[in-house]
Amino acid sequence: MHIVVCIKQVPDSAQIRVHPVTNTIMRQGVPTIINPYDLFALEEALRLRDRFGGAVTVLTMGPPSAEDSLRKALTFGADRAVLLTDRFFAGSDTLATSFALATAITRIGETWGAPDIVFTGKQTIDGDTAQVGPGIAKRLGLIQVTYVAKVAELDPEGRTITLERRAEGGTQVLKSQLPCLIAMLEGTNEVRRGTMADALSAARAEIVKWNAKDAGVEDLGKCGLKGSPTIVKRVFAPAARSEKAKVIEAPEGGSLADALIADVFARQPHLEADLTALARGF
Amino acid sequence: MSEPKKPQAPAAGGRASTKKELPEHFKAYKHVWVFIEQERGQVHPVSWELMGEGRKLADKLNVELAAVVLGAEGETVRHAVAEAFCYGADLVYVGADAVLADYRNEAYTAAMTDLVNTYKPEILLLGATTLGRDLAGAVATTLLTGLTADSTELDVDADGSLAATRPTFGGSLLCTIYTLNYRPQMATVRPRVMAMPERVEKPIGRVVEHALQIREADIVTKILSFLPDRDSNKSNLAYADVVVAGGMGLGSPENFQLVRQLAAAMGAEYGCSRPLVQKGWVTSDRQIGQTGKTIRPRLYIAAGISGAIQHRVGVEGADLIVAINTDKNAPIMDFAHVAVVTDAIRFLPMLTDAFKRRLSAHSRDKMAS
Numbered sequence A: 001m002h003i004v005v006c007i008k009q010v011p012d013s014a015q016i017r018v019h020p021v022t023n024t025i026m027r028q029g030v031p032t033i034i035n036p037y038d039l040f041a042l043e044e045a046l047r048l049r050d051r052f053g054g055a056v057t058v059l060t061m062g063p064p065s066a067e068d069s070l071r072k073a074l075t076f077g078a079d080r081a082v083l084l085t086d087r088f089f090a091g092s093d094t095l096a097t098s099f100a101l102a103t104a105i106t107r108i109g110e111t112w113g114a115p116d117i118v119f120t121g122k123q124t125i126d127g128d129t130a131q132v133g134p135g136i137a138k139r140l141g142l143i144q145v146t147y148v149a150k151v152a153e154l155d156p157e158g159r160t161i162t163l164e165r166r167a168e169g170g171t172q173v174l175k176s177q178l179p180c181l182i183a184m185l186e187g188t189n190e191v192r193r194g195t196m197a198d199a200l201s202a203a204r205a206e207i208v209k210w211n212a213k214d215a216g217v218e219d220l221g222k223c224g225l226k227g228s229p230t231i232v233k234r235v236f237a238p239a240a241r242s243e244k245a246k247v248i249e250a251p252e253g254g255s256l257a258d259a260l261i262a263d264v265f266a267r268q269p270h271l272e273a274d275l276t277a278l279a280r281g282f
Numbered sequence B: 001m002s003e004p005k006k007p008q009a010p011a012a013g014g015r016a017s018t019k020k021e022l023p024e025h026f027k028a029y030k031h032v033w034v035f036i037e038q039e040r041g042q043v044h045p046v047s048w049e050l051m052g053e054g055r056k057l058a059d060k061l062n063v064e065l066a067a068v069v070l071g072a073e074g075e076t077v078r079h080a081v082a083e084a085f086c087y088g089a090d091l092v093y094v095g096a097d098a099v100l101a102d103y104r105n106e107a108y109t110a111a112m113t114d115l116v117n118t119y120k121p122e123i124l125l126l127g128a129t130t131l132g133r134d135l136a137g138a139v140a141t142t143l144l145t146g147l148t149a150d151s152t153e154l155d156v157d158a159d160g161s162l163a164a165t166r167p168t169f170g171g172s173l174l175c176t177i178y179t180l181n182y183r184p185q186m187a188t189v190r191p192r193v194m195a196m197p198e199r200v201e202k203p204i205g206r207v208v209e210h211a212l213q214i215r216e217a218d219i220v221t222k223i224l225s226f227l228p229d230r231d232s233n234k235s236n237l238a239y240a241d242v243v244v245a246g247g248m249g250l251g252s253p254e255n256f257q258l259v260r261q262l263a264a265a266m267g268a269e270y271g272c273s274r275p276l277v278q279k280g281w282v283t284s285d286r287q288i289g290q291t292g293k294t295i296r297p298r299l300y301i302a303a304g305i306s307g308a309i310q311h312r313v314g315v316e317g318a319d320l321i322v323a324i325n326t327d328k329n330a331p332i333m334d335f336a337h338v339a340v341v342t343d344a345i346r347f348l349p350m351l352t353d354a355f356k357r358r359l360s361a362h363s364r365d366k367m368a369s
């Protein structure tokens, strides 16, 4: 089995601040992490490799510093890491990102054997689109299964896979074929800590670095800003409401709770009747 | 490196403001489409919310609003088509075929891209559900066009371009995204962000039945079964009329019971802010906000919730927001309508009692009259 896992290095959004005056993101000093959703994809890939043998290749597209995230993935037990980095990729939207990643995955396949499964996370915490996974699948012509909660069965010889997929109002159990792309749902497994041996070899491991040409990109027009059909025209802070909340106070000798309720029902005249009907079970 | 791009760059113009003349082959793309999502006999309400929004866009552009219904031939599809007219469709495209009985990406992507390539819409909207996002990403890549995920606001510019606004960087900022030189312009929109339009009884109008050339034998993925969620676990939070929620100000999982009790007394749904889910006090289906549910109740009561932007974006559609917070300067005061500045742990039981009294007294009045 050869499994490719796409991970993204993202700013730890819990620590991002917006500049109060300029409304720009203050990235300086914000630590970066592996996109938390991608860890579930990585863990699932490692489990399949441990069960069926083979290798896990982690792939990221990002600035040279994204090497840190790849090394981290190696400490969890990934077998090799590929960093796709080139200034031509700057400003990529999801379509251009999926083009670059798909091209690199093809090259990975030529170099180390075609992948049986490509994993992505559900979505990133900075892009937040959940579009790159489907984009890669379509570009590579892979079967696409997103929001996967469980890999229920895998038959490497028969080339079949049974997956549980989160749908609206329930879980779809579906059977498909390899190769496929799986976008893994969060909270579906417990991410391992990695062994001492893995940590040691990760520290020494060589990260494969590819620019656009190395990865096999022929048409740079499909990368970066040029290859991105979407355009961010405006970035702004949410508007404040003009008035602040009206603070309710308890009347002399009266109850604050009753005062609040009176105010609420005065503003929402029909609500009281509706709630009463509900309370009486109509 | 996926969207959103660096916020600093685009504001200054550059490519962002360079609207080229639309390539000739895209000029034929006209009209607004809404994908009507239905599974197992149920149309997802987000589809009707989008019809309401699609109507506004179509009117501004002076074009038609079309609904797209995909599924296996039968009662479900017929019902969805009929309903689409009641929610404002000028016409409905139908792709009815046994291969579309259950949602599978391969078949639905093939059907949708075929419809788009044949009838050429300028705007295509889908719900940002698990189904909608799975489909939209695949369709946009197949068509090599732009797609804005999880939009919270849609509009058309003076030049007729779709302006899709979405939260970015965890909701701290909003950005407006365009697909200027490609068609269709695609966006997904979260459930409950747009208001549900009024349903107006209408006869069935123009229906375009499109014969699909998809054969079951070519679809690799097969559905083995569908396990519906157990109802007991399923919260109806997103569609509740009244929601009571608690945050870190409650201090402990025991105190969160006070929120449930108030909700029970009012016949409301309960919810929470994200840290309570992270701490394991409340299950994740109860989380409200950017990474949880968007709600649109008539009344929202937030106890011990500071009102961080990621929470705010999930509740802003509420008609009336009541904050219970010890800090009169908490951010929630900027968007709540009514507030009580007090200790929620002491206040919630009193409020629960007061509501119980009021609601039963009210019903006694009613019975007497």
Ligand SMILES: Cc1cc2nc3c(=O)[nH]c(=O)nc-3n(C[C@H](O)[C@H](O)[C@H](O)COP(=O)(O)OP(=O)(O)OC[C@H]3O[C@@H](n4cnc5c(N)ncnc54)[C@H](O)[C@@H]3O)c2cc1C
Residues within 6 Å of the ligand: A013, A014, A015, A125, B169, B170, B246, B247, B248, B249, B250, B272, B273, B274, B275, B287, B288, B289, B290, B291, B292, B293, B303, B304, B305, B306, B307, B308, B309, B310, B311, B314, B324, B325, B326, B327, B330, B342, B343, B344, B345
């Ligand atoms: C990428 C990302 C996504 C996120 N998504 C979400 C999301 O979907 N939903 C969400 O809710 N959050 C989300 N968050 C977290 C969000 O930023 C806030 O951290 C969170 O909403 C704060 O929760 P809180 O208001 O309960 O807690 P706090 O911010 O700690 O606020 C507690 C409040 O309780 C008040 N208080 C204290 N004691 C009392 C008392 N006895 N009685 C009354 N009031 C009291 C305090 O004055 C304070 O205002 C997200 C964050 C990130 C980075």
Ligand SMILES: Nc1ncnc2c1ncn2[C@@H]1O[C@H](COP(=O)(O)O)[C@@H](O)[C@H]1O
Residues within 6 Å of the ligand: A006, A007, A008, A009, A035, A037, A038, A059, A060, A061, A062, A094, A097, A101, A119, A120, A121, A122, A123, A124, A125, A127, A128, A129, A130, A131, A132, A133, B001, B002, B003
């Ligand atoms: N720059 C990137 N490098 C590698 N993988 C990525 C990158 N961007 C997105 N992905 C993968 O695609 C998934 C969905 O990302 P997104 O569409 O940004 O929400 C992520 O969870 C990653 O697995």
